Amino acid sequence: MTVLAMASRDAPKAAVEPPAASLRGVTRHYRFPGGGKTLHALGPIDLDLRQGEFFSVVGPSGCGKSTLLDVLAGLNPPSEGTASFEGKPIAGVPDGIGVVFQEDASFPWLTVEANVAFGLKRAGIGQAEIERRVDYAVGFMGLRDFRQSYPAQLSGGMRQRVCIARTLVLQPRLILLDEPFGALDQQTRLIMGDELLRLWRETRATVLLITHSLDEAAMLADRVGVMSARPGLFIDVIETGWSKDRDSRIVADPRFGEMTGRIWEKLRAETMKHMQTQGAGPR
Amino acid sequence: MRYRGLVTLAVVLSCVLALELACALGWVARTVIIPPSAMVASLSDILWSGEFNRAIALTLTNVMISVVISISAGFVLGVAIHACDFLRRAVEPYLASYYAVPTFIFYPVFIVLFGVNSAAIIAIAVLLSIVAMITATMNGLDRIPGVLLRTARIMRLSPVKTALMIQLPAAAPYFFTGARLSVAYSFIGVIASEFILSGDGLGYAIAYAYNNFENRQMYGLMLLIVIAVTLVNMTLDRLDRRLQSRLRR
Numbered sequence: 001m002t003v004l005a006m007a008s009r010d011a012p013k014a015a016v017e018p019p020a021a022s023l024r025g026v027t028r029h030y031r032f033p034g035g036g037k038t039l040h041a042l043g044p045i046d047l048d049l050r051q052g053e054f055f056s057v058v059g060p061s062g063c064g065k066s067t068l069l070d071v072l073a074g075l076n077p078p079s080e081g082t083a084s085f086e087g088k089p090i091a092g093v094p095d096g097i098g099v100v101f102q103e104d105a106s107f108p109w110l111t112v113e114a115n116v117a118f119g120l121k122r123a124g125i126g127q128a129e130i131e132r133r134v135d136y137a138v139g140f141m142g143l144r145d146f147r148q149s150y151p152a153q154l155s156g157g158m159r160q161r162v163c164i165a166r167t168l169v170l171q172p173r174l175i176l177l178d179e180p181f182g183a184l185d186q187q188t189r190l191i192m193g194d195e196l197l198r199l200w201r202e203t204r205a206t207v208l209l210i211t212h213s214l215d216e217a218a219m220l221a222d223r224v225g226v227m228s229a230r231p232g233l234f235i236d237v238i239e240t241g242w243s244k245d246r247d248s249r250i251v252a253d254p255r256f257g258e259m260t261g262r263i264w265e266k267l268r269a270e271t272m273k274h275m276q277t278q279g280a281g282p283r
Numbered sequence: 284m285r286y287r288g289l290v291t292l293a294v295v296l297s298c299v300l301a302l303e304l305a306c307a308l309g310w311v312a313r314t315v316i317i318p319p320s321a322m323v324a325s326l327s328d329i330l331w332s333g334e335f336n337r338a339i340a341l342t343l344t345n346v347m348i349s350v351v352i353s354i355s356a357g358f359v360l361g362v363a364i365h366a367c368d369f370l371r372r373a374v375e376p377y378l379a380s381y382y383a384v385p386t387f388i389f390y391p392v393f394i395v396l397f398g399v400n401s402a403a404i405i406a407i408a409v410l411l412s413i414v415a416m417i418t419a420t421m422n423g424l425d426r427i428p429g430v431l432l433r434t435a436r437i438m439r440l441s442p443v444k445t446a447l448m449i450q451l452p453a454a455a456p457y458f459f460t461g462a463r464l465s466v467a468y469s470f471i472g473v474i475a476s477e478f479i480l481s482g483d484g485l486g487y488a489i490a491y492a493y494n495n496f497e498n499r500q501m502y503g504l505m506l507l508i509v510i511a512v513t514l515v516n517m518t519l520d521r522l523d524r525r526l527q528s529r530l531r532r
Contacts, residue, residue, distance in 0.1 A: 075436060092439075099437045103430040108529045109452040119438050152529050 018087060019048035020174055020206035021072055025081035027231070028067045040231040042067045044081060047225070047234065049174070054200055054207045056217035058263060059227025060274035065210045068232065069178050072208065073099050085174060098172030098205075102179040106151040106162045113138065113147040116165045123170065137165040140202075141195065157188045161195075168199060175200075177209045181216070189213070190248040193220055197247060214267070218259040219250050226266045229274040236266045317502050325503025326510075335488055335504070342473060342485040345401050349408035349469035354462050357413045361420025361461075371421075378421075381414045386472070390480050404481060408472025412465040419461020423454030456526040463519045470512055 027043035042064035049055055059065050070076040071083050074093040083090040085097065107115050116137055120130045138144055141161040151159050160180055167175065177196075181189040193216060200207050211217050217224045218240060226236045240259055242250065250256050299319045305311045306318035317325075329335050364371050386407060393403040431453055435445040477486025485508060492501035 073437060075433065093437055095439075097437070099433075101430050101433065103428065105428075105430045105434045107431070107449070107452070109455065122438060122440065122444075150529050 017051045020051045020053075021049045021083070021085045021090075021208075023047045023068075023071070023078075023081065023083050026068075026071055026078040026083055027080045028064065028071065028076065029079045042071075042230075042232045043078075045232070045234060049206050049208060050222075052204050052206055053222045054197075054209070054220055056209045056211060056221035056224045057227060058211060058214060058217045058224060058267060059232055060229050060267065060271040061212065062274060063227045063230050063270070064232030065227060066178055068227075069099070069176050069208070069210055072174075073097055073176055096173040097176065098167035098170055098174070099176045100160070100163050100167050100178070100180045102182045104151070104156065104159045104163070104183075106159045106166075108151050111148050111150055112143055112154070112162055115151070115162050116143075116169055119166060119170045133169045133171075137169045140168070140199070141165040157184050157192065160184065160192070164196075164199070168203070171203065172205055174206045174208070175203075177207065179210055179212060182212070189216065190219075190251075194247045196220060201244060214260045214263050215251065218256060218263060219246070219248060224259075224263055226263055227270070229270045235270070238262060314498065317498055321499060322502045322506045325499045326506045329500070329503045329507065335485070338483060338485050338488045339507075341401070341483055342477065345404055345408065345473045345477075345484065346466075346469050348401075349405050349412060349473060350462075350466050352405070353409045353413040353465045353469060354416050356409075357416025357461065357465065358420050358458065360413070361417040362424070364417065365421045365424045378414060378418055386411045387475065387479070390476065394480060399480060399482065404473055404476040404484070407476045408469045411472040412468030415464035415468055416461040419457050419464065420454075423457025423461070424450065426457060427453045456523070456529070459519075459523055459526050463516075463523055466515060466519060467512075470508075470515075474508065 023045050025044045025046065027045070028041045030039045030041055031037075032039065045068065057065050057068065067076070071078050072085070072090070074085075074090045074097070077083075077091070085094045088094070107118065110118065113134060116134045117130050120133060125133075138147055141164060143158065143161055143165060146154060146158065151162060154162070160183075164180070181192050184192065196207075196209075197220060209217070209220060221240055222242070224238045224240060225234050226238065227233065228235045238259070302311070302316065303318050303320060306313065306316065306321075364374055389410065390403065390407055393406045397403040397406060427450055431449055432445065435449045440448065473484070474486040477484035478490045479486075481487045485504060489501055489504045489508075492498075492504065
């Protein structure tokens with residue numbers, strides 16, 4: 001298997017297909033409570049997520065990555081500009097979007113199985129179909145032996161898998177991930193990255209992954225968007241050119257080093273800018 | 284867990300034995316404390332004779348009414364105060380220092396309002412126990428992780444469904460802790476009030492026995508209350524632990 005073969009994804013075809021989601025001139029301003037002062041957190045952002053692509057976003061902390069995700073998820077409206085999903089403007093959380101957060105969002109009062117089935121029951125799906133999908137997702141995420149366990153009995157990585165499974169069963173067409181592996185150790189992250197790639201290939205969903213790990217961004221994505229310090233703007237969008245059946249072994253490829261090097265080059269100046277505005281030294 | 288339980292039991296048993304021995308050897312006068320064996324005998328007489336059944340039923344009824352009122356009203360008030368930021372900032376300092384006030388000083392007020400009857404007793408018990416439920420409710424709602432509410436929004440749950448399916452179960456262990464405290468405070472409130480202001484109930488029966496030098500009966504009744512409260516508390520504790528263990532992360 002040629003894991004590292006260059007992508008055969010032809011650009012012209014992608015350009016013809018309508019984007020899965022798109023942002024036009026999107027900004028976010030936050031008003032400080034009490035005062036008239038506002039904080040310009042994000043934008044203006046123009047972004048088209050291609051149908052079925054894996055897009056990573058990296059940027060210095062506080063650059064508005066999560067704000068960007070909130071806009072796409074319909075959790076927060078943009079202050080200016082328009083956001084649309086499958087051609088329709090985003091007003092409230094659209095149908096067909098799944099989100100995995102950085103924090104553990106598993107429901108501690110439900111078993112793994114009930115956690116995964118939670119959204120399906122709300123969607124009014126038949127019992128047989130629920131069982132089929134939960135079975136599949138639980139198996140896919142390697143949780144089969146823990147179906148009857150409660151989240152408190154699982155490790156952090158496994159709880160995050162529960163959350164991913166819970167999102168997966170709803171068969172979202174756009175999956176938004178907000179640093180989902182942020183709390184996990186490096187090895188677990190690599191393995192989870194592989195699982196994420198497998199999931200992406202299988203579901204053919206469009207994926208937007210926010211991460212602060214350059215390796216993760218470079219390894220997983222078709223395109224990596226590099227954001228500036230606040231207010232967050234895309235200063236570069238890098239095509240990685242990996243084949244679709246890539247996995248974490250890509251880290252051994254010389255071009256992987258080149259890729260992370262390129263991302264870091266863009267990011268370094270921004271990160272230093274961020275540190276200066278925050279008055280913080282290197283961690 | 285089992286081992287710890289055995290140690291606890293051993294400590295209690297050795298205290299009981301020591302008291303029994305001290306009484307038997309005459310180190311403690313029978314006019315002060317009667318031996319535990321005599322307390323048990325007295326308790327069994329009390330239960331067999333049925334002499335105090337009315338008092339027992341009355342006290343338990345009052346406790347139950349107080350528990351129901353303070354848990355339900357405390358929950359509603361807690362939710363309301365939590366929902367209204369302005370109200371919360373105004374009320375919170377009072378709630379925080381509430382238990383510094385000896386609630387029993389208000390008993391003349393309630394006697395004037397309700398008369399010498401169960402209503403005055405229940406009022407004092409509710410006054411004593413409701414705030415524990417209010418603060419526990421607010422605490423529970425505060426501690427619901429924001430990410431769960433965001434998840435509810437992503438799943439497009441209505442506010443009512445979010446409250447019932449996410450907020451309620453997420454905060455349930457805290458609510459339960461409040462309910463448990465309300466039960467304990469209701470017992471204290473009812474029995475102590477009967478002691479000082481009533482002509483009926485277990486508290487009154489103890490006070491009556493005490494005033495008439497009926498040591499044996501007094502200790503039998505005290506044992507009854509201790510056992511009853513311990514059993515209730517143990518049951519609630521077990522449930523509480525089960526709920527809490529799910530939240531431990």
